[in-house]
Amino acid sequence: MSDAGSGAVAGAGASGFAGQSVAELLSALAARTPAPGGGSAAAVVVAMAAALSGMAARYSDGRLEAAGDIAEAADRCAARALRLAEEDAGAYGALLTARRPPESDRSGASIVARSAAIDAALAKAIAIPVEIAELASEVGRLAGALLAGGNRNLAGDARTAGLLAEAAGAAALMLAELNRADGGAGS
Numbered sequence: 001m002s003d004a005g006s007g008a009v010a011g012a013g014a015s016g017f018a019g020q021s022v023a024e025l026l027s028a029l030a031a032r033t034p035a036p037g038g039g040s041a042a043a044v045v046v047a048m049a050a051a052l053s054g055m056a057a058r059y060s061d062g063r064l065e066a067a068g069d070i071a072e073a074a075d076r077c078a079a080r081a082l083r084l085a086e087e088d089a090g091a092y093g094a095l096l097t098a099r100r101p102p103e104s105d106r107s108g109a110s111i112v113a114r115s116a117a118i119d120a121a122l123a124k125a126i127a128i129p130v131e132i133a134e135l136a137s138e139v140g141r142l143a144g145a146l147l148a149g150g151n152r153n154l155a156g157d158a159r160t161a162g163l164l165a166e167a168a169g170a171a172a173l174m175l176a177e178l179n180r181a182d183g184g185a186g187s
Contacts, residue, residue, distance in 0.1 A: 017040065035090075035092045039089075039091075039175050041085075043085035043168070046132060046136045046165060046169070047077075047079075047081035049136070049162070050074045050077035050165075051078050052161035053158065054078065055154070056151065057070040060150035064149045067150065070145060077139050080135055084135065088125075095121040122179065129179070133172040136169030140166055140169070143159070147162065
């Protein structure tokens with residue numbers, strides 16, 4: 001099992017969401033900008049759920065044989081969720097940029113290139129929230145294993161992790177559907 005006191009998320013000292021304080025993250029989400037938005041928020045919530053699962057797993061060693069594996073998996077999920085938060089903000093921004101009408105070149109080649117850029121950006125703006133939802137499901141499974149066999153004193157944390165993962169996964173799927181149906185109206 002990983003060090004009982006560890007739980008550092010890989011990349012936690014990095015730039016972007018992983019390097020922001022909670023206050024900075026909330027400020028970025030509240031700003032009058034299209035991204036970060038709901039997808040990034042959902043991914044950060046998945047990271048929080050994974051972190052809670054990691055903590056509950058670390059307190060479950062000696063009680064749950066798979067506690068070490070669960071803690072390590074939770075750490076990987078938290079790090080991946082933070083990367084997805086960044087990717088989602090970038091993908092949605094790229095979609096908005098691709099959808100902006102060209103200022104001058106309206107040739108047939110330009111229209112075709114713009115259409116291809118929109119299609120590629122839209123595909124990414126759909127795929128990333130789907131990946132966030134899949135990751136949320138994985139974190140929910142980890143939390144469920146902890147709730148079933150982990151340290152009973154952390155049952156509330158494991159249950160909170162499961163609920164957060166469930167909500168974030170539902171939000172991410174809804175955003176993917178909005179992007180698919182509206183050609184990028186979600187975030």
